[in-house]
């Protein structure tokens with residue numbers, strides 16, 4: 433008896449967001465683990481030296497930060513996950529589990545939709561003023577932040593609450 437091979441969940445296609453993208457080949461249910469972000473595991477320092485920030489965004493965004501010390505270089509020994517584009521209003525999210533990264537559907541995705549997750553590139557203290565422009569977002573969503581960088585951490589200042597005297 434021959435078993436029919438399950439249809440693949442996704443396929444690569446040209447994306448209107450950026451370059452090639454990954455698209456649902458059939459309906460994907462919320463919570464489905466779609467693919468692991470694979471690549472060579474290297475130190476953060478090694479990642480920084482491999483990809484000079486000034487060379488542009490394409491190289492840099494291949495690095496997936498696992499933790500403070502480790503990044504996954506999606507440019508080496510990678511899989512289709514590297515083609516998943518960023519969106520500020522994504523249908524997937526990246527889940528870390530035992531230092532591995534998996535892309536999962538956060539809602540039901542219809543066949544033909546482009547898969548995307550929020551890259552939320554880490555900001556570092558010595559980021560220059562134009563850093564957001566160097567990593568522009570063109571996701572086109574209504575809530576677009578305009579950048580692939582993570583939202584700015586709002587400095588929580590303790591507000592002196594004016595005590596109301598009753």
Ligand SMILES: [Zn+2]
Nearest residue numbers: 520569571576
């Ligand atoms: Zn956006």
